[in-house]
Amino acid sequence: MLKKTFYSALTSLLLIIFWPGIFGFSNYHLNFSFLFAFIPILLVEHQIRFGKGKNKFFRTFFYGFISFGIFNAGTTFWVWNAHWSGAIATVTINGGLMSLVLALYGWTARAHSQKIANWAFVSGWLALEVLHESWAFSFPWLDLGHAFASSPLLIQWYEFTGHRGGSFWILISNILLLNFLIESKTVSTQNLSNNLEFSYINFKKNIKSLRPIMILWLIPFFLSVSIYLSFKSDESKQKLGAIIQPNVDPYTEKFETSDQQLARTWSKILKSKFNDKNLDFKRDSFEAVPDVIVFPETFLHEGMMESHASNFKSLHEFDSLLALYPKTSLIVGAMTYEILNSKTKTSRNIGGSKKRYIDIYNSAFVMTNKRPVDFYHKSKLVVGVEYMPFGSFIRDYMGEMVLNFGGTTGTLGTQNERDIFSLADTSIKLAPIICWEQDYGDYVREYANKGANVFAIITNDGWWGNTLGHVTHMQYARIRAIENRRWVLRSANTGISGFIDPRGQVFQAMTWGEKGIKMRVFGVNNQKTIFTISGDLIGKAGALLFPFLLLSVFVRKKVF
Structure with missing residues (x-):
């Protein structure tokens, strides 16, 4: 049992060791460990399959949970900083x-x-x-x-398959390598409970x-480099963009300053920045004022x-900025709401009334x-913070309390379609992507397929503290x-915060604890990749x- 436990844990170690963010914001140009990371746990399953004893399904599940439980804990432990229940779940x-x-x-x-x-x-x-x-x-x-x-450098071919192509590459590589080890008798699993026997003679023979496995490993690599x-x-058509990183503690500082004061402060900072005649990024072909500023x-x-946004004083502070720079547009994250006369799946009634309801949103808005x-x-x-699983179903039995159950902020309102923002510069078609949304590859590609030629990702990664969580999140944006x-x-x-070009290179990055504004030239690209057009074909094929x-x-099994 100890040997099986060791090999199970070895798989988790191989999966964790080079997971994005583990060693900070670094590039791992030649990272092939994932292509054989599953081998130890697959060998454990193989020994259970041909060994003695009953309950093989549950024993396999048990050792699998050692592998994948540790894998999940080692890469997502930082969720505990937001709430312990999220980490356990x-x-x-x-x-x-x-x-x-x-x-x-x-x-x-x-x-x-x-x-x-295998399939x-x-x-x-x-x-x-x-x-x-x-x-x-x-x-x-x-x-x-x-x-x-x-x-x-390894995944430029994701423009054809999306990140699911990488999942398939890892899975099929591990399966083929396992088959080689077993069929060539390079590895014997019969005595795995005692020793894992490796035969160099059989391996050499x-x-x-x-060769097919090496080809499978190397072709995507050389294709990607090319x-x-x-x-x-x-x-x-190149544009000028600016990104803001306020560096505010989301647990304390964030709620100590009013929206109006925040808008006023940053409007003054931006005006001062634009009036600086010694700006490093200023070039002959560009004005010192960005086409878009992202908060x-x-x-x-x-x-x-x-519906009454024009009456809010915080936006009036931005109006003065935009009046000075009418060719600039602002992308801003905000908590918003709407008063409704009819009930929705996510709305709650106001003061017990059955005629007035409120829907609350985590929003992005564009100001021009x-x-x-x-x-x-x-x-x-x-999940658990902005969304209560099965909330509408449970609410039928538990009432409105489900919307504030267990310390969550309730189930927020959503929308069915992706929206694309049109800016003062009408050639820019911007996709507003909020935090967690960036991790859904097929979801994000819908923006590009609808015509978005640049992505703006706005997020608040401070909830997790200075852990690998915010680093991993940034890395995923590169994909x-x-x-x-x-x-x-x-x-x-x-x-x-930073700018990421279409090859996944990061520029002008501001890291944890840094406050400021960064500006950079970026391009708008209206061409669509194969993945943008076709979507997640590999994943859908697997699911079917x-x-x-x-x-x-x-x-x-039943018939025969």
């Missing part, structure tokens, strides 16, 4: 689902064949990742394709059989009624001189840039194949 739910895929892989191998089991493992894991795009406990953070976020070196984006998520926190304010509502919500070949302007309340494989194996 992540380890138990996500670790349990990953372990279930492993257990079903073993069951398929015992009931049918190794070949069918069950690959398709099952892909199906799990697709499930995490939309179900009640949605959590795409540990999608395997995200593992290469800090290795942009069958080394030619490794794309990286030759990449040229259609960015004939972070919930920069304005007090709550703004959208002498134009109405346009709003977008965050629609991928953080979204590569998948859709769009510039990303990322503004964090605190964490890491997995239940079909399980059903066919179940029927075969």
Whole structure:
């Protein structure tokens, strides 16, 4: 048992060791450890399958949970800083689902064949990742394709497949390597409870059989390097952007200053910045005033009624800035609300009235001189903080208390369609992406497919403290840039703000604890990648194949 536990833990170590953010904001240009990280736990399953004893399904699940429970804990422990329940839920739910895929892989191998089991493992894991795009406990953070976020040199081909292509690459590489080790008798699992036997003689004898695996490893790498070196984006019209990082503690400072005071302070800072004639970024072809200025998520926190936004004093402070610089547009994060005459799935009644309801939103809005304010509502919500799972169903039995149950802020309102902001410079079509939304690859690509030619990601990563959480979050944004070949302007309340080009390179980064404004030239790209147009085909194929494989194996077992 100790040996199996060790090998189970070894898989988690191999998955954690180079996960984005573990060693800070660094690039891992040649990071191949994920391509063999599953081998130890797959060997444990193999020994259980051919060994003695009952309850093989549950034993496989148990050792799988050691692997994937540690993996989840080691990469998401920082969630505890926001709330302990989130960390526990992540380890138990996500670790349990990953372990279930492993257990079903073993069951398929015992009931049918190794070949069918291989496809069950690959398709099952892909199906799990697709499930995490939309179900009640949605959590795409540990999608395997995200593992290469800090290795942009390796994943330029994501423009064809999206990050799910990376997940498939990892899964199929591990399965093929396992098959080689077992079939060549390089590794014997019969005595895994005592020793893992490695035969160098058998390995040397069958080394030619490794060629297909090496090709599978190297072709994506050389293809990616080639794309990286030759990449040229259609960015004939260059723009100037600015990002703001206020560096405010979300637990204390954030709520001590009024929205009006915040808007007034930063308007003065920006005016001073624009009037500085010694700006480093000023060039002959550009004015010193940006085309777009991006503020972070919930920069304005007090709550703004959208239908009466023009009456709010905080926006009047920005009006004076925009009057001076009418060619500039502002992207601002804010908590907003709307008073409704009819009930929605996320609204709550006001003062017990059954005729008046309020919907609250985590929003982004665009301000341009002498134009109405346009709003977008965050629609991928953080479970337990912004969204109560099964809230509308539970509310029918528990009433309005579900909206404030367990210390959450309630279920916020959302919207069905992606909105694209039009700016003072009408050639810029900007996608407002709020925090957690950036981690959903298929969701983000919908913006580009609808015509967005630049992404603005606004976030508040301070909830997690100075841990790897905010670093990992920044790294994932690089994948979204590569998948859709769009510039990303990322503004964090605190964490890491910066500009990301279509190859995933980061410029003008402001790190944890840094307050300021950064400006940079960026390009607008109207071309669409294959992934932008087609979406997550690999994930959808896995999600369709997995239940079909399980059903066919179940029927075969019953009949034969």
